[in-house]
Amino acid sequence: xxxxxxxxxxLLLVILLVSNMFLSKKGVTSSPICPNGSxxxxxxxxxxxxxxxxxSHYIHSLSSEMFNEFDERYAQGRGFIxxxxxxxxxxxxxxxxxxxxxxxxxxxxxxxxVMGVLNSWNDPLLHLVSEVQTxxxxxxxxxxxxxxxxxxxxxxxxxxxxxxxxxxxGGLGNELYSRxxxxxxxxxxxxxxRLFAFxxxxxxxxxxxxxxxxxxxxxxxxxxxxxxx
Amino acid sequence: xxxxxxxxxxxxxxxxxYPLLFSSESFSNLSTLPLEMSSPKLNTGFQERSGQPPxxxxxxxxxxxxKETFSCWWKPVSDGGLPTNYTLFYNNEGEESFYxxxxxxxxxxxxxxxxxxxTSLWTIYNITIKATNEMGSNISEPHYVDVTYIVQPNPPxxxxxxxxxxxxxxxxxxxxxxSPPLAxxxxxxxxxxxxxxxxxxxxxxxxxxxxxxxxxYKVFSLIPGEKYIAQVRxxxxxxxxxKWSSESYIHLPKEFRLKDMMVWVFVAVLSSVxxxxxxxxxxxxxxxxxxxxxxxxPGPKIKGLDAHLLEAGKNEELLSALGCQGFPPTSDCEDxxxxxxxxxxxxxxxxxxxxxxxxxxxxxxxxxKETDSDSGRGSCDSPSLLLEKCKESRIPPAEFQxxxxxxxxxxxAGKSSQETQNRDPELKLPDFNSDGVKSSTWPGTQLASSQIxxxxxxxxVEVCKVAFSAMNVNVSAIRMGNEEKHPSKYSKNIETIxxxxxxxxxxxxxxxxxxxxxxxxxWLLPNEKSPFLSDKPMDYVEIHKVNQNGALAVLxxxxxxxxxxxxxxxxxxxxxxxxxxxxxxNNVLVLMPESRVQGMPVFQEPPKESAQxxxxxxxxxxxxxCLTAPSEFRLQTGGxxxxxxxxxxxxxx
Numbered sequence: 001x002x003x004x005x006x007x008x009x010x011l012l013l014v015i016l017l018v019s020n021m022f023l024s025k026k027g028v029t030s031s032p033i034c035p036n037g038s039x040x041x042x043x044x045x046x047x048x049x050x051x052x053x054x055x056s057h058y059i060h061s062l063s064s065e066m067f068n069e070f071d072e073r074y075a076q077g078r079g080f081i082x083x084x085x086x087x088x089x090x091x092x093x094x095x096x097x098x099x100x101x102x103x104x105x106x107x108x109x110x111x112x113x114v115m116g117v118l119n120s121w122n123d124p125l126l127h128l129v130s131e132v133q134t135x136x137x138x139x140x141x142x143x144x145x146x147x148x149x150x151x152x153x154x155x156x157x158x159x160x161x162x163x164x165x166x167x168x169x170g171g172l173g174n175e176l177y178s179r180x181x182x183x184x185x186x187x188x189x190x191x192x193x194r195l196f197a198f199x200x201x202x203x204x205x206x207x208x209x210x211x212x213x214x215x216x217x218x219x220x221x222x223x224x225x226x227x228x229x
Numbered sequence: 230x231x232x233x234x235x236x237x238x239x240x241x242x243x244x245x246x247y248p249l250l251f252s253s254e255s256f257s258n259l260s261t262l263p264l265e266m267s268s269p270k271l272n273t274g275f276q277e278r279s280g281q282p283p284x285x286x287x288x289x290x291x292x293x294x295x296k297e298t299f300s301c302w303w304k305p306v307s308d309g310g311l312p313t314n315y316t317l318f319y320n321n322e323g324e325e326s327f328y329x330x331x332x333x334x335x336x337x338x339x340x341x342x343x344x345x346x347x348t349s350l351w352t353i354y355n356i357t358i359k360a361t362n363e364m365g366s367n368i369s370e371p372h373y374v375d376v377t378y379i380v381q382p383n384p385p386x387x388x389x390x391x392x393x394x395x396x397x398x399x400x401x402x403x404x405x406x407x408s409p410p411l412a413x414x415x416x417x418x419x420x421x422x423x424x425x426x427x428x429x430x431x432x433x434x435x436x437x438x439x440x441x442x443x444x445x446y447k448v449f450s451l452i453p454g455e456k457y458i459a460q461v462r463x464x465x466x467x468x469x470x471x472k473w474s475s476e477s478y479i480h481l482p483k484e485f486r487l488k489d490m491m492v493w494v495f496v497a498v499l500s501s502v503x504x505x506x507x508x509x510x511x512x513x514x515x516x517x518x519x520x521x522x523x524x525x526x527p528g529p530k531i532k533g534l535d536a537h538l539l540e541a542g543k544n545e546e547l548l549s550a551l552g553c554q555g556f557p558p559t560s561d562c563e564d565x566x567x568x569x570x571x572x573x574x575x576x577x578x579x580x581x582x583x584x585x586x587x588x589x590x591x592x593x594x595x596x597x598k599e600t601d602s603d604s605g606r607g608s609c610d611s612p613s614l615l616l617e618k619c620k621e622s623r624i625p626p627a628e629f630q631x632x633x634x635x636x637x638x639x640x641x642a643g644k645s646s647q648e649t650q651n652r653d654p655e656l657k658l659p660d661f662n663s664d665g666v667k668s669s670t671w672p673g674t675q676l677a678s679s680q681i682x683x684x685x686x687x688x689x690v691e692v693c694k695v696a697f698s699a700m701n702v703n704v705s706a707i708r709m710g711n712e713e714k715h716p717s718k719y720s721k722n723i724e725t726i727x728x729x730x731x732x733x734x735x736x737x738x739x740x741x742x743x744x745x746x747x748x749x750x751x752w753l754l755p756n757e758k759s760p761f762l763s764d765k766p767m768d769y770v771e772i773h774k775v776n777q778n779g780a781l782a783v784l785x786x787x788x789x790x791x792x793x794x795x796x797x798x799x800x801x802x803x804x805x806x807x808x809x810x811x812x813x814x815n816n817v818l819v820l821m822p823e824s825r826v827q828g829m830p831v832f833q834e835p836p837k838e839s840a841q842x843x844x845x846x847x848x849x850x851x852x853x854x855c856l857t858a859p860s861e862f863r864l865q866t867g868g869x870x871x872x873x874x875x876x877x878x879x880x881x882x
Binding site for chain 2: 057060061064081082084085086091095097098099100102103207210211213214217218219220221222225227228229
């Protein structure tokens with residue numbers, strides 16, 4: 001009888017925990033410093049930008065490492081780089097190409113661009129995580145980096161939305177987005193073609209994450225430190 | 230042709246005449262034929278053949294110092310003896326046409342510099358180099374460059390070192406520098422991180438410090454008086470480290486800290502004061518320091534021996550002063566010797582000193598002395614030294630009475646044995662002043678010595694003492710090691726040792742033929758067996774049985790001599806000592822058999838007889854002894870307490 005009672009107690013406990021988890025909607029989250037909507041307690045814009053810059057820096061480091069690992073392991077001697085010209089899906093978004101252009105563009109537009117690029121990468125990152133596991137003998141480092149990048153990208157997006165909400169409560173208007181249609185190429189039966197598809201995707205990811213990082217650092221210095229970093 | 234505009238050129242090699250062919254028309258104007266001949270061209274290197282086309286050029290590296298411009302360098306190739314021209318072509322990602330390098334000079338020889346206008350980020354440049362000479366040209370492999378990933382800044386500049394004082398008075402080094410001039414950090418286009426390195430001028434290893442994005446740094450833990458060298462470098466956030474900047478120097482001043490001086494002054498003053506006080510105290514007390522440090526060497530002196538008498542030649546008087554009549558010393562000297570063989574472990578426990586105190590065993594006075602002989606006192610080895618050195622130790626010689634086995638030795642022997650427990654960590658045999666701590670050897674030794682006939686006392690004393698002094702160390706060592714375990718053995722060992730010595734001198738004396746000797750003492754223990762003497766030497770008894778009260782029936786130890794009693798040594802039997810748990814009725818000792826007692830020996834009848842005879846013969850004396858003994862016994866609770874079984878033999882009367 002005692003064992004039955006213990007089992008029942010355990011079951012009740014489990015049910016309680018699970019229900020709690022579902023009720024709180026998220027698995028484990030830290031309670032926010034400032035609940036949404038209260039004006040008196042707010043994270044400063046500077047802090048928001050600091051966090052965003054940290055995230056973008058981290059994402060680019062991961063992308064860079066991932067690309068280098070893939071290049072070393074799978075792309076040697078295949079001449080992938082010659083083919084990876086103008087092959088990024090985000091190239092339709094015209095982004096500043098040097099410092100002058102970046103300094104001339106209005107920060108709203110720059111923010112818009114950043115949001116557009118980030119949004120455009122949501123989908124590809126998701127599929128990257130699932131497809132990279134199908135690569136023959138994919139090392140663990142590549143696998144977990146893909147997962148990490150995908151996760152951090154979502155966080156960065158949330159942070160950027162907060163920043164945009166602070167700076168332009170009415171929204172940015174023209175929402176930019178580039179659709180990615182590279183999934184079939186990731187699933188090609190031909191190994192060589194498939195590997196090139198991955199190479200291309202990783203190469204574009206590295207580039208775009210650097211762009212975002214650079215733009216955000218520019219914006220931070222311009223908006224928070226008044227161009228006096 | 231004069232009217233013509235073009236020159237007809239003909240290269241000539243190794244020829245000195247050249248036939249000119251003219252048409253008939255032009256021939257008329259031959260006189261005005263302009264002719265030019267260039268000076269001969271000297272070939273460097275003697276090749277009769279023509280130059281070769283150049284080798285394949287190779288791009289070494291491309292670098293951007295600030296993410297706004299970039300340069301590329303290539304390796305010059307073997308030019309085949311002819312001047313080689315290099316051209317760089319590049320193609321932008323997304324553009325079809327190739328362009329030539331805009332600037333071949335700014336970045337040095339064999340380089341191409343792309344200024345801001347020609348630099349685009351996040352695009353791949355396809356760069357090729359073409360080497361051309363007269364004979365041909367050669368094109369390098371295409372090199373793909375994205376400016377984003379080739380950023381390597383110039384080193385930081387204006388590294389300044391300054392010494393400042395902190396709020397709490399500590400000195401620190403403040404390092405300041407500025408970013409390289411071309412890098413645009415203020416707008417945030419370029420993000421730089423810095424790294425410092427420091428070392429003392431004489432040092433070998435640099436200490437590298439990562440600073441982050443700041444341009445100043447404080448260094449605290451520096452050695453005063455040293456000269457330091459410092460350098461700084463920087464890196465773009467996702468790029469490469471720059472070269473180290475030029476060295477900067479700083480010389481730290483030697484620190485004079487008032488606090489340190491004060492401490493030393495204070496210490497000096499204090500020590501001098503202490504010294505003075507000590508000297509003054511010693512002066513007050515009249516202690517002669519010199520005498521203390523360098524004690525005068527004592528002249529040889531025998532107490533009681535008057536040097537003058539010796540000079541006078543009066544031997545009789547001289548020797549009488551010693552208390553000895555004639556030489557070798559007679560038994561009278563025993564008194565003298567005994568006098569200084571006092572073992573005193575406590576004030577109240579006056580173990581009979583010598584023959585002064587009334588002791589029930591008066592007749593055993595000599596026995597006292599005999600027992601004394603076994604008190605292995607290192608300082609009292611020789612009779613001559615006894616007088617001088619044996620003041621300190623006070624051995625109650627009376628304790629060592631009961632030499633006779635037939636005479637019960639209640640006495641103090643038991644008491645002293647009681648007191649001498651193995652717990653004494655102090656191994657100095659001569660010193661028995663520690664309370665209640667005596668070696669258990671004493672009882673044994675007492676007993677052993679008691680066996681010695683009086684006449685041979687001196688010899689035995691000497692011998693035993695020599696033996697003991699010799700084995701003093703050994704005993705100590707052994708006692709140390711085996712204190713807890715086999716105290717009885719020690720006593721026996723020493724006893725047997727002395728016995729052994731005695732037998733050497735006096736054959737015919739009987740003593741323990743068998744004694745358990747520790748290994749270290751074995752050498753001292755000749756396993757001799759001598760016939761049992763008629764002196765009835767004191768002996769150990771073996772526990773025969775235990776009656777209900779805890780009284781033990783003891784049996785005299787077996788002797789080889791069948792004269793006395795037929796007691797045969799049981800091989801391998803350990804001597805058994807009993808633990809005194811309490812005293813009952815003032816004269817009965819309740820004993821607890823020792824745990825390691827190997828069981829009661831079961832003797833044959835002869836031992837029983839002897840035991841009985843023993844008891845009877847000792848009855849009278851036992852009574853008296855028993856009566857007095859308990860008062861002298863000092864029961865000690867706890868620990869191992871061994872006593873001479875003889876002393877309580879009366880308990881089972």
